[in-house]
Amino acid sequence: MREVNLAGLDLNLLPALEALLRRRNVTHAAADVGLSQPAMSRALAGLRETFGDPLLIRAGGGLAPTPLARTLSPKVGAALDELRGLFRAEEFDPSALRRVIRLAGGDVHAILLAPRLIARLQREAPGVDLRIEAIDRDVLGRMERGEVDLCFATATTPLPPGAFSEPLASDRLALVMRRDHPAANRSWSLTDYAAYPHATVAFFADGLSEIDARLAAAGVERRIALTTPHFMATIAAVAASDLVTTISAAFAGRFAEPLDLVLMSPPFDDALDLTVVATKLRAADPAMQWFRKMLREEAAAVYGAAG
Numbered sequence: 001m002r003e004v005n006l007a008g009l010d011l012n013l014l015p016a017l018e019a020l021l022r023r024r025n026v027t028h029a030a031a032d033v034g035l036s037q038p039a040m041s042r043a044l045a046g047l048r049e050t051f052g053d054p055l056l057i058r059a060g061g062g063l064a065p066t067p068l069a070r071t072l073s074p075k076v077g078a079a080l081d082e083l084r085g086l087f088r089a090e091e092f093d094p095s096a097l098r099r100v101i102r103l104a105g106g107d108v109h110a111i112l113l114a115p116r117l118i119a120r121l122q123r124e125a126p127g128v129d130l131r132i133e134a135i136d137r138d139v140l141g142r143m144e145r146g147e148v149d150l151c152f153a154t155a156t157t158p159l160p161p162g163a164f165s166e167p168l169a170s171d172r173l174a175l176v177m178r179r180d181h182p183a184a185n186r187s188w189s190l191t192d193y194a195a196y197p198h199a200t201v202a203f204f205a206d207g208l209s210e211i212d213a214r215l216a217a218a219g220v221e222r223r224i225a226l227t228t229p230h231f232m233a234t235i236a237a238v239a240a241s242d243l244v245t246t247i248s249a250a251f252a253g254r255f256a257e258p259l260d261l262v263l264m265s266p267p268f269d270d271a272l273d274l275t276v277v278a279t280k281l282r283a284a285d286p287a288m289q290w291f292r293k294m295l296r297e298e299a300a301a302v303y304g305a306a307g
Contacts (some may be wrong), residue, residue, distance in 0.1 A: 016043035094125035106150040108231040155273035165275040169303035174263040176251035197225035
């Protein structure tokens with residue numbers, strides 16, 4: 001990359017660069033920063049000239065980043081955060097915020113938290129849009145590239161370098177089955193887990209869970225008859241069969257009455273401490289600090305009431 005004359009650098013190109021590297025689509029990037037598509041195309045041309053690199057090239061019907069663009073992606077977001085800090089008034093005003101906040105989570109988060117979050121955003125920050133996207137194996141990479149702002153997790157989720165988590169709320173695990181299930185009227189032991197087929201929620205294809213690790217340590221293996229990435233599909237299947245599941249008590253409790261479900265304590269530690277994960281590069285962004293505070297407050301209301 002050639003030497004750049006900072007005095008002649010157009011700082012207005014930096015938000016365009018961040019959006020282009022994140023979206024990899026001129027039209028979508030233009031919408032994110034409030035530019036027309038032709039204006040974004042001109043910005044991309046200016047960026048290519050500034051960096052002496054094409055940055056984004058056509059591939060497979062879309063745009064793919066060059067090696068240089070891949071190295072720039074995490075740096076541009078951090079640089080923008082620092083620049084905004086130079087000119088930002090000390091008092092943060094969420095009502096003036098215009099951005100999309102992207103959360104990686106499951107339908108459990110969308111169902112329990114999204115209604116409260118969107119209602120609060122409409123009152124306090126009407127210019128903020130919320131996107132809840134799927135959790136996948138590349139979610140941390142997506143966060144590093146600026147494609148995801150936050151990810152829901154639990155306190156036991158391992159974190160790589162460059163990421164941090166903070167407590168969100170305390171839930172608990174519940175053993176859930178239909179009210180007429182043959183084993184609904186008695187307490188369960190660990191060995192009972194091997195007696196009935198289970199439904200599980202897994203965001204990744206391997207379907208592995210901490211519950212199975214606990215059972216294996218006790219010499220117990222359960223049969224998993226259904227695996228799905230959706231909590232709602234899991235409890236719907238449990239309500240219509242002799243399958244059982246062990247999931248969030250707050251979520252299962254929301255549907256216990258309409259689906260005629262029974263919630264019991266599992267025969268092991270039922271603590272389920274929820275966290276939210278972010279990258280350290282974005283930690284100092286006042287907008288995300290404000291949003292994480294709001295997220296904690298709404299999660300406390302949801303899970304506190306459930307408890």
